Amino acid sequence: xxxxxxxxxxxxIKSGILLFVLLTAFAYTTFAERKIVAWLQVRHGPNxxxxxxxLQPAADGLKAIFKEEFMPAGADKKIFLMxxxxxxxxxxxxxxxxxxxxxxxxxxxxIRLAITDINVGLLYMLSVASIAVYGIVLAGWASNSKYSxxxxxxxxxxxxxxxxxxxxxxxxxxxxxxxxxxxxxxVAQQNSVWYVVLQPIxxxxxxxxxxxxxxxxxxxxxxxxxxxxxGYHTEYSGMGFSMFFMAEYIKMIAVSAMWISLFFGGYxxxxxxxxxxxxxxxxxxxxxxxxxxxxxxxxxxPRMRYxxxxxxxxxxxxxxxxxxxxxxxxxxxxxxxx
Amino acid sequence: MVQLIVFLxxxxxxxxxAIGMLTSKNAVxxxxxxVLNFVVIAVFYLMLGAPFIxxxxxxxxxxxxxxxxxxxxxxxxxxxxxxxxxxxxxxRPVALLMGFGLMVVTVLMIATSASPAPPRDLGVSAMEFGxxxxxxxxLYTNYIFPFELISFLLLAAMVGAVILTKTERxxxxxxxxxxxxx
Numbered sequence: 005x006x007x008x009x010x011x012x013x014x015x016x017i018k019s020g021i022l023l024f025v026l027l028t029a030f031a032y033t034t035f036a037e038r039k040i041v042a043w044l045q046v047r048h049g050p051n052x053x054x055x056x057x058x059l060q061p062a063a064d065g066l067k068a069i070f071k072e073e074f075m076p077a078g079a080d081k082k083i084f085l086m087x088x089x090x091x092x093x094x095x096x097x098x099x100x101x102x103x104x105x106x107x108x109x110x111x112x113x114x115i116r117l118a119i120t121d122i123n124v125g126l127l128y129m130l131s132v133a134s135i136a137v138y139g140i141v142l143a144g145w146a147s148n149s150k151y152s153x154x155x156x157x158x159x160x161x162x163x164x165x166x167x168x169x170x171x172x173x174x175x176x177x178x179x180x181x182x183x184x185x186x187x188x189x190x191v192a193q194q195n196s197v198w199y200v201v202l203q204p205i206x207x208x209x210x211x212x213x214x215x216x217x218x219x220x221x222x223x224x225x226x227x228x229x230x231x232x233x234x235g236y237h238t239e240y241s242g243m244g245f246s247m248f249f250m251a252e253y254i255k256m257i258a259v260s261a262m263w264i265s266l267f268f269g270g271y272x273x274x275x276x277x278x279x280x281x282x283x284x285x286x287x288x289x290x291x292x293x294x295x296x297x298x299x300x301x302x303x304x305x306p307r308m309r310y311x312x313x314x315x316x317x318x319x320x321x322x323x324x325x326x327x328x329x330x331x332x333x334x335x336x337x338x339x340x341x342x
Numbered sequence: 343m344v345q346l347i348v349f350l351x352x353x354x355x356x357x358x359x360a361i362g363m364l365t366s367k368n369a370v371x372x373x374x375x376x377v378l379n380f381v382v383i384a385v386f387y388l389m390l391g392a393p394f395i396x397x398x399x400x401x402x403x404x405x406x407x408x409x410x411x412x413x414x415x416x417x418x419x420x421x422x423x424x425x426x427x428x429x430x431x432x433x434r435p436v437a438l439l440m441g442f443g444l445m446v447v448t449v450l451m452i453a454t455s456a457s458p459a460p461p462r463d464l465g466v467s468a469m470e471f472g473x474x475x476x477x478x479x480x481l482y483t484n485y486i487f488p489f490e491l492i493s494f495l496l497l498a499a500m501v502g503a504v505i506l507t508k509t510e511r512x513x514x515x516x517x518x519x520x521x522x523x524x
Contacts, residue, residue: 127397134405160413184474
């Protein structure tokens with residue numbers, strides 16, 4: 005086989021594995037969410053289907069497939085059907101540049117544990133995240149319903165506002181590692197310390213902004229059930245609804261992976277140099293811990309009011325992240341190149 | 343060969359989405375066609391070996407500006423264009439004429455230049471061309487003056503926007519106090 009064919013085959017195989025893993029992870033993140041929230045509220049949670057309720061996600065999926073797809077009167081048919089798809093695609097492709105382990109040698113071929121490593125990896129993730137909002141806005145608009153519309157509009161305003169703080173809080177690690185490639189940033193942390201030590205403020209800003217970016221509590225304004233029924237996906241049922249759900253949970257996984265790669269050393273951990281496969285274990289473990297943290301926050305924090313949310317994003321997070329960038333740049337130039 | 347096929351497909355999508363944007367009666371559809379157009383142009387940048395500009399194109403145009411456009415279209419509920427007619431009926435022939443003129447000029451420009459202008463030497467090797475580090479270096483050395491000028495312009499625009507909303511708020515407050523007096 006020629007080199008080009010080999011590269012294409014490798015990328016195709018890795019993409020297939022990534023999609024499979026992400027979809028399985030999505031199913032079990034919903035399960036984990038229900039179980040953890042139940043545990044925090046002293047309930048049992050789902051425990052009927054299969055041992056310990058482990059087959060619950062499969063049952064949920066089957067139910068969604070057989071449900072009636074309902075189309076509201078006066079809805080824009082084409083966009084109504086397209087919106088869930090537009091939401092899911094960015095969620096599925098965003099992880100393509102995420103390194104989940106060090107390079108491994110299989111036979112005589114060096115295999116990267118990421119689909120690809122491009123020198124603008126971080127920008128790629130940011131740009132994919134920034135177009136993810138379209139699905140939600142279009143769903144809100146096409147449903148021809150006031151609740152959906154309000155949810156869609158809120159989602160736009162919120163995601164645009166918090167994306168700025170999200171992007172600027174990434175600059176710290178980028179300056180320290182002097183690279184936009186996630187792989188380089190992780191490797192730079194191997195030679196120095198985890199960037200959470202050097203960038204504590206940036207780390208917290210990124211976490212808050214990423215919660216808002218994926219519309220998780222306490223920033224789940226677009227789907228605030230008390231005021232908006234279910235926000236932008238009020239009118240969806242069956243597979244359409246499941247796809248919004250899928251996108252939300254996969255995006256949760258993606259931003260968690262981003263957070264740990266930027267601030268918590270990604271796949272790094274003890275003995276990762278000797279046994280590269282351990283990298284995948286550490287990576288999964290860290291992602292799971294962040295997901296658990298997000299679920300924990302959802303179970304305990306009340307939702308923010310909409311004007312507070314906007315004021316917090318623009319008047320607190322944005323200036324704070326700018327100050328953080330300024331300090332980081334000054335330190336790197338005048339003090340010691342870390 | 344592969345590149346040519348990919349280019350032809352993308353070019354068809356690009357031109358198609360541009361025409362779709364112009365001809366759709368619904369403003370949301372028009373905005374969506376424009377987003378598709380921006381994304382295809384980003385892919386062109388990728389094919390030309392400029393990933394940084396491709397990503398910036400998507401983030402800024404598709405991800406920020408068009409989302410705001412969409413927001414405004416939905417907020418004011420101006421989805422449906424009024425049928426052309428009445429006062430605006432002269433616009434269509436004028437637009438056609440001007441569009442045709444622009445196309446003639448462009449085609450003439452391309453046809454008369456024997457070979458494309460040689461790329462300017464930026465002192466960058468072919469491998470590193472278009473990498474973020476290289477763009478930063480060129481931007482902050484060779485092009486520092488225009489860069490700062492643009493930053494200043496944007497800052498002025500930003501301050502202007504803030505001031506505009508400020509006076510609006512003051513006016514509203516004055517109005518409210520007047521109403522309370524009555």
